Amino acid sequence: xxxxxxxxxxxxxxxRWVLQRLEVFGSEAxxxxxxxxxxxxVGMASxxxxxxxxxxxxxxxxxxxxxxxxxLRRYLQRRGPQLDFFxxxxxxxxxxxxxxxxxxxxxxxxxxxxxxxxxxxERNQRWKGDSPRPFGELPFNLVHARMWPELVSTLExxxxxxxxxxxxxxxxxxxDFATAVDTLPPEHAERKRLRLxxxxxxxxxxxxxxHAQDYPQALFQCLWNSCWW
Numbered sequence: 001x002x003x004x005x006x007x008x009x010x011x012x013x014x015x016r017w018v019l020q021r022l023e024v025f026g027s028e029a030x031x032x033x034x035x036x037x038x039x040x041x042v043g044m045a046s047x048x049x050x051x052x053x054x055x056x057x058x059x060x061x062x063x064x065x066x067x068x069x070x071x072l073r074r075y076l077q078r079r080g081p082q083l084d085f086f087x088x089x090x091x092x093x094x095x096x097x098x099x100x101x102x103x104x105x106x107x108x109x110x111x112x113x114x115x116x117x118x119x120x121x122e123r124n125q126r127w128k129g130d131s132p133r134p135f136g137e138l139p140f141n142l143v144h145a146r147m148w149p150e151l152v153s154t155l156e157x158x159x160x161x162x163x164x165x166x167x168x169x170x171x172x173x174x175x176d177f178a179t180a181v182d183t184l185p186p187e188h189a190e191r192k193r194l195r196l197x198x199x200x201x202x203x204x205x206x207x208x209x210x211h212a213q214d215y216p217q218a219l220f221q222c223l224w225n226s227c228w229w
Contacts, residue, residue, distance in 0.1 A: 015075075015093035022071045029064045031102070032056050034094040039107045041140055043082030052114055108145035112138060119163070127160050132167035135160075139176040143183050151180055152190045156197070158220055165219050170209035174201055200226035 022030045036052050037044050044052075050065040057064075069076070069083070077086040085091045119134035120127050129135065142151040154160055155177060164173050177198030184191045201208065204222040211218045 011087070011089040012093045012096060015087070015090045016097050018072075018075075018090075019093060019097050022068060025064050025067050025071070026057075026061075029053060029057060029061055030068055031098045033065055033068045035098055035102055035107050036110070037083060037085065038091050038094045039104060039111070040082070040084070041137065043079050043084035045081045046083060048114070049083070052110060055114065056110065105145050108141045109147065111141040112145050112147060112150070115141060119160075125157060125159060127157075127163035129163070132164075132169055135164045135167055135169060136172055139180070143179055148184060148188060148190075151184075152188075152194070155180055155194060158223075162216055162219055165208060165212050166216055168209075168212060170201075170205060170212060170219075174198060174205055177201065197223070 019030060019034065033049055033053055036049055046066070046069055049069070050062040053065040054060075054062040072090075075086055075090050076083050078084075085094075115134040115137040117123070118131065119129040119138055122128055127135075139151065139154060142154060161173060164170070177194055181191050181195050181198065184194070200223050201219070203226065204218075208218045208222060
């Protein structure tokens with residue numbers, strides 16, 4: 001205790017010490033759990049972190065995830081069902097401690113695979129997922145993972161688009177396309193095609209959103225109508 005001011009001269013250094021002590025549960029488990037939480041768009045749910053760690057390190061890692069969460073609980077906050085770091089210094093400590101050992105694209109690639117499986121549980125591109133969260137997270141993480149072919153194929157899948165609209169996310173869908181157009185490298189010819197699709201969606205966006213439940217084919221109909229303009 002007496003040496004703390006010399007050993008850990010600021011809050012970030014102190015949090016790095018906390019992380020190092022947690023590694024008694026396994027350095028790889030702590031590293032990936034913390035990176036997953038640090039890169040979550042709006043935080044991550046406890047069960048999502050456990051699922052991701054199990055996919056990464058094996059089924060036993062799900063129990064390890066809960067131990068890590070308990071070890072950091074006093075430094076976490078909740079945003080609805082999602083956990084997040086309460087202190088910005090803890091997030092910085094995670095990046096200082098583990099950021100150089102794993103690229104952000106790897107984390108977002110893991111997110112994309114996980115949320116895709118939740119959005120399309122039958123893995124037949126029918127997108128029968130019963131929760132809106134995977135549909136909100138998948139395009140975002142495909143962008144940040146720089147998975148361009150997967151991003152384009154997802155946004156051009158009419159069943160994905162209709163599923164997202166049915167979950168009440170028509171306005172989010174327009175933003176997905178805008179972000180894709182802005183971030184796709186210039187050499188990708190798909191940018192022009194995606195731009196045309198989002199322009200068509202925006203023309204009838206309020207109509208599509210208003211009839212998401214009683215007329216789920218509204219999106220397809222509006223896109224079809226735009227072909228004849």
